[in-house]
Amino acid sequence: MLDQTNKWYVTTCYNGCITDNYYTDGDTLVNNKMHKILDGYHYISRTFLLREDVNEKKVYLTKVTGNRKDEFLLYDFAMQEGDSIQMNNPITPFPSDGGYYQLDSIRTISNVNNQLLKHFYLSPTNSNTISTQPAVWVEGIGSLSIINAPGGYPDINGAGHVTCFYKNESLFYSFNSPLNTQCAIPEESLNLIVFYEPNDSTWYVKNTSQVLTVTLFDVSGRKIKTFHNPNEVQMTLNINDCSSGIYFLNFEIKNQKNQVVKIGVW
Missing domain, CATH: 2.60.40.1220 (Immunoglobulin-like)
Structure with a gap:
């Protein structure tokens, strides 16, 4: 999911609408493991760190608070339909412990470069008494809500929706909204x-x-x-x-x- 540089554009609407962005900016070593530093948007403290295990297809968030370092599993792209995961949404508008979600389906959809990306559609399990809304992950991008909310429902009129995503300064994903918005020029x-x-x-x-x-x-x-x-x-x-x-x-x-x-x- 993580290349040398990554930038997510997220649109939110309340009384008006705004598109903000966050991005990876530099690397750091924590607990003998390399992490990407998140910056911009709500991450300007530079204490939100992303780590990817490529072999296991898992992505983790480490939150640094003083001398404390808390690590959360955000994504497991090795999941198969019917598998379940305990959803973590640390420091987001969504429940930090989102309860268990089930992977309902995986669909392959092409992106702006005609690359085939797996879209993961998840929903709370029947026993989940914490969360009620579904979630969407995209291979190579993460949640279509904000990055540290894998259980967040992508909603422009709520906490936001990823509208554009760049890898190494090249457009990788564009939200196919009713407006047919393109991200060719920031x-x-x-x-x-x-x-x-x-x-x-x-x-x-x-x-x-x-x-x-x-x-x-x-x-x-x-x-x-x-x-x-x-x-x-x-x-x-x-x-x-x-x-x-x-x-x-x-x-x-x-x-x-x-x-x-x-x-x-x-």
Whole structure:
């Protein structure tokens, strides 16, 4: 699962939506075993360490607190359908001891590079009185919720959903959302800024010199309207006929190779 560098993008929505990222940044030796250091997002303390046993297909999290080092088994990609695992979700919005989960099915789905990845679909066992929601793991990525929540339900409107994942700076996975969001260009490289004035039914977007069109979607993925950019560095989006709620924006842009691509901004 862990290459030299790894970066996960996670989208969460509450009153609004935001996409944040966390990543591995450096190596360290703990208990005579090599670990990757997590950084970014909720991991800026750099005390969350990942370790992978490639032969056993298992991934562990070590949490360092002072002189204390606690290790948790997060993933077992050697599981077969019908197997069960005691789920650990250390330091997450989910129960730390998530109880036992059963692997219901394994499906093979191609990623953005046409590589076949195993998707693991798990659910609480009948005897589990702690957790009620299912979980999804993807081979090479981990949970589609946050990395240290293998028992977390991937939900954009909850604790979040992995929308993009990079290995060694190359896109490895993109969430096939109703918006068909692509991760070809990281949002921060464009420095797009979306804002609005209080009591105003207009949105404004700054730094749009590369933007061709902006398409507005509702949370169900239904296209509401499209705005075209006449080569302006700031766009005005009139949404006076839209009701209150959560919306998604897809930006069609030209990248450095003069290719037209789409990215999602929430």
